[in-house]
Amino acid sequence: MTDLLKPCPFCGVKLEPFGHDRNTAGEVIDVLRHPYNDDAETREHICPLSGLVFPADKWQNRPIEDKLYAENEKLKNDLNSVLSVLGEIVDEARTQDPFGNSEGMALIFGAIRLLGYNIE
Numbered sequence: 001m002t003d004l005l006k007p008c009p010f011c012g013v014k015l016e017p018f019g020h021d022r023n024t025a026g027e028v029i030d031v032l033r034h035p036y037n038d039d040a041e042t043r044e045h046i047c048p049l050s051g052l053v054f055p056a057d058k059w060q061n062r063p064i065e066d067k068l069y070a071e072n073e074k075l076k077n078d079l080n081s082v083l084s085v086l087g088e089i090v091d092e093a094r095t096q097d098p099f100g101n102s103e104g105m106a107l108i109f110g111a112i113r114l115l116g117y118n119i120e
């Protein structure tokens with residue numbers, strides 16, 4: 001179970017199993033504890049959740065974060081699709097302009113660089 005636990009949204013640390021408790025319905029639930037980050041040099045670096053205890057089901061329930069991860073994954077896939085198409089366009093354009101000096105090629109290379117990628 002601990003391998004599937006979400007990290008702390010503030011410091012990224014993994015929570016530790018901290019036994020069990022009962023919820024308001026009387027059901028036994030897993031409980032997690034945020035470890036103290038003793039290696040923090042000053043109090044400013046200590047995670048505000050250090051030492052706190054959370055019901056595991058509440059800790060794992062992050063609909064906004066899950067939605068953002070899904071959206072990020074979709075955007076990465078879309079970006080890879082765009083880069084793939086741009087790569088095909090560049091390959092095709094190189095057959096007509098082997099030195100890549102045309103205005104169209106410059107725009108494509110500029111767009112790719114703007115995205116933080118590089119096509120040689």
Ligand SMILES: [Zn+2]
Nearest residue numbers: 008010011047
């Ligand atoms: Zn933390």
